[in-house]
Amino acid sequence: MPLSRTQETQLEFWQKFNDYVSKHPEFTNEFATRTPQANHHYLLRVGQTNSPYICLNAYAKDYLKASIFIKNNPIQCSSFEENKIQIENKVGCKLDWKTQNDKTPFSKIIAIKDGFDIYNRGQWKNAVNWLMNMAIKLKAVIEKYDK
Numbered sequence: 001m002p003l004s005r006t007q008e009t010q011l012e013f014w015q016k017f018n019d020y021v022s023k024h025p026e027f028t029n030e031f032a033t034r035t036p037q038a039n040h041h042y043l044l045r046v047g048q049t050n051s052p053y054i055c056l057n058a059y060a061k062d063y064l065k066a067s068i069f070i071k072n073n074p075i076q077c078s079s080f081e082e083n084k085i086q087i088e089n090k091v092g093c094k095l096d097w098k099t100q101n102d103k104t105p106f107s108k109i110i111a112i113k114d115g116f117d118i119y120n121r122g123q124w125k126n127a128v129n130w131l132m133n134m135a136i137k138l139k140a141v142i143e144k145y146d147k
Contacts, residue, residue: 007038009118013058013127014042020128027132030139044135046142052076054138056131064116064127066134068109068142072100077107079145087145091137111138 003011014036021027031044044054050073057065070076077100080087087109088095096110111134116127 011038064113
C-alpha cells in the first residue's frame with residue numbers, strides 16, 4: 001500500500017532527524033539511532049527492559065513532543081513525581097504530567113513545543129535540534145530519578 005503524503009513527510013522528517021543527530025556525539029554517545037518509520041513517533045530505549053523510555057513525536061501540524069514513558073511501575077512514578085520541580089528545572093520547561101490509569105498502562109512526563117508544521121521544511125532544523133536536546137535532557141532525568 002502506498003504511503004500517504006503525511007507518512008511520506010514523516011519518514012523524510014525522521015530520516016533528517018537521524019542525519020542531524022548522527023553528527024552530534026552528545027546524542028550518539030547516549031542513544032542508538034533507529035530506522036526511520038513513516039509515522040509520528042520515534043522511540044529511544046534507556047537502560048534495562050523495565051526502564052522508562054523516551055518517545056519523540058512530530059505530528060502533522062500543531063506541535064512536537066518529547067516524553068518519558070513509565071510502564072506499570074508505581075515506585076518509579078512516585079520517584080519522578082516527588083522530584084517534579086527539580087525535573088522541570090533540569091529540563092528547562094514546564095512539563096505535562098499524565099498519571100497511569102485504567103485506560104493507559106503507563107505514566108507520561110511530556111515536554112511540548114507548539115507551532116510545528118511538519119509540512120514546513122524550513123522548521124525542520126529547529127525541530128530536530130529541539131527533539132535531540134530534549135531526548136538528552138530526559139535521559140539525564142531518567143538516569144537520576146529512576147528507582
